[in-house]
Amino acid sequence: MKRIALAVVALLSSVSASAETPDSATVVITAARMLDVVSGKIVQNPQIVTENGRITLVTTSDRHVVTDARRIDLGDLTILPGLIDMHVHLTSDPTLSGMQALSYPGSFWTVLGTAMAKRTIEAGFTTVRNVGSADYADLGLKMAIERGAIPGPRIVPATYSIGATGGHCDSNELPANYVFDRPGIADGPDGVRQKVRELHRRGAEVIKYCATGGVFSIGTSVGAQQYTQAEMNALVDEAHMLGLKVAAHAHGTNGIKAAIRAGVDTVEHVSFADAEAFELAKKAGTWFSMDIYNDDYILAEGAKNGVPESSLAKEREVGLRQRQTFQAAWKAGVKMAFGSDAGVYPHGDNARQFAKMVEWGMTPIDAIRAATVKAAEALGREADVGQIAPGRYADIIAVAGDPTKDVNLLRDVKAVVKGGSLVKDAR
Structure with missing residues (x-):
């Protein structure tokens, strides 16, 4: 029982990485809206550019177009940090x-x-x-x-x-x-x-x-x-x-x-x-x-x-x-x-x-x-998580509507992105 951590490590050494491992290619995440948790404001048509699982650029789809990238389009949802x-x-x-x-x-x-x-x-x-x-x-x-x-x-x-x-x-x-x-x-x-x-x-x-x-x-x-x-x-x-x-x-x-x-x-x-x-x-x-x-x-x-x-x-x-x-x-x-x-x-x-x-x-x-x-x-990890901002992990969730008006929307998360990979899509 006490050796269980070592057993887990041994087991994992034979398991290959899954799709949740961050993509090395550029990934672009779009949605109808984004909640900027710092300002508390809703941003329309956000476009989040990620590389190696981290955010490199936060902009809007009408200002900047990224080509040659895998896309995760979250449609008519509101995104916010994981x-x-x-x-x-x-x-x-x-x-x-x-x-x-x-x-x-x-x-x-x-x-x-x-x-x-x-x-x-x-x-x-x-x-x-x-x-x-x-x-x-x-x-x-x-x-x-x-x-x-x-x-x-x-x-x-x-x-x-x-x-x-x-x-x-x-x-x-x-x-x-x-x-x-x-x-x-x-x-x-x-x-x-x-x-x-x-x-x-x-x-x-x-x-x-x-x-x-x-x-x-x-x-x-x-x-x-x-x-x-x-x-x-x-x-x-x-x-x-x-x-x-x-x-x-x-x-x-x-x-x-x-x-x-x-x-x-x-x-x-x-x-x-x-x-x-x-x-x-x-x-x-x-x-x-x-x-x-x-x-x-x-x-x-x-x-x-x-x-x-x-x-x-x-x-x-x-x-x-x-x-x-x-x-x-x-x-x-x-x-x-x-x-x-x-x-x-x-x-x-x-x-x-x-x-x-x-x-x-x-x-x-x-x-x-x-x-x-x-x-x-x-x-003590504000450089990694907690915001949709350059340098942070591309950890993003999506809900239907504005959670600043109805916080209970957070009980029904429609999509989850972790490290630039879509790990849940319940739309």
Whole structure:
């Protein structure tokens, strides 16, 4: 089970690249309209010229004609950049929650991730940050996708989430007499530094750790801080020294503030942040990534899916408060990036969150920016993704109509282009 990442690599060495591999020839993409996510304006008759999977020119079809190129004409649709989700778990399935998830071996979840990756890109999310996966499965998925063996988004992998003994990122489901390996657990400043180095060595491109308890962990208070300030400081310092960004899972007020003081790049969930936390985040430039849709799904479907009552009770404690915090943080001017926690609810439904973001204070273009240009900035990859602009990957989605007027159009993506290749056409 632990060798699954190596097995995936060996398997992929015999698989040839698929049509999703970026074209080396020039590709021209046209449509009726384009949403410029920076200005918020609709551009008529866009023409996007790409080379080797990246955009070289953005113009309009009446100003510039490119010959000798393969064309992708998206007809009477509106194009915009491929969407970015800052918080997913591709190897999780919400319909297999609680103790029933323990019936499946690690290899099952890796295979399952291939289907979830396909759902994700077909939903229009061409880049995701996978913030926690056992058996280094997100690395295997990333390699398979990049080789062209399977369809899926660009993945920024965290591998294992780092957590304290007995905390949210630990495995507390089984009785005390069961002894098993827990590769993400680290305690003390030296321990967390070593763990960051180990995950970096294995291929992590972002470090995710659990600063507080959570909804789905057994025996933890959802808001209780689980790492000391000294441990968080050491973890973030080590990650930044290695050039890695850091995401902190944090629901509770004290844990949120400690994470911000430690210098994390993003705080996830952020349910009980207060005005002081907002000011700390604004001063530090910390991003909030808040999963404000999934409460609806968890409370409606969780019991049927096997979520224990103790976790449902914590979700009832968190859900409304988190949405109120989202609204207050946005009004206070905190930087916000789109993060859905897909895997806690079904993959492919990521875009359901846009309507909640609008309901709780954002305009449609603000919500779209949170999943494009702003998320790219939070990732530190604004030169690659988040805009339809020269130099970026030719990752483009198309919808029918104007999503700045009806953000729910993003739930029905008609076409997806990744790296200059058409990977979905549902017109």
